[in-house]
Amino acid sequence: MGMAVVATMVALAGLVVPVGVVLVARQGVANAADAAALAAADAASGAIGGYPCDVADVAAGLNAATVTGCELDGLVASVTVSRTVLGFAIASSARAGPSP
Template identity: 55%
Template sequence: MGGRRIGSRRRFGGAGGFDGFDRFGDFGGERGSGSVLAIGVLGAVVAVAVAVIPVGSIFVAHQQASAAADAAALAAADTASGRIGGYPCEVAAAVATRNRATIAACEVQGLIASVTVVVPGRWGDVSVSARAGPPASRSEAAAVRAPQNRFERFTTKVAVY
């Protein structure tokens, strides 16, 4: 049985011991390092998921609040113009309720309606405002202040309790 077997991995070392290298030059102390690497990668994936899920949830709540605010403002403006019957803020509140939101503020000046709605989110309430009414004339459009930067028009207020 003393012959060399093909495919066997006899280890070198004195008196049957192991000196850290096998005969193919691999480090014997590296065994199991793949498991440690897999645990590290899994931990990184979990950390990224924990960071992304709240952001995604706030994004969904913002989109829901934005849709509810737009619909409520349009309904209030249509009511103020006489296209549909009722009181503008009551109609806006009914439309917001159908969109799973609540009215935080409602203001009607002439034919222009401004509505702020709040949507409860998993990590806090999301508040969005919308304005609806007839198009502004050129002189009124020039008086409206333009956003200072590209992010100012997409601001969202998140209240965490």
């Protein structure tokens, strides 16, 4: 009986831990998208040097993500980034720019 309880707890932990890792990574990817969009918008406005989508790629890379989409509409940057965690592709998008 005791071994069955221990085995069940180990099995549940084996399921819960990866789910937790993916959920934490999802927030990290969202943060990477925010940082990349802000960096691209800053470059578009001239606040920092560089090409907006190149700067976004660097910002995403610093957050362990890869830019999969980058578009500019004037000074507004829309960026999509992704990262693969435990075999799951996680993507997030963000927009940044001056207030309308």
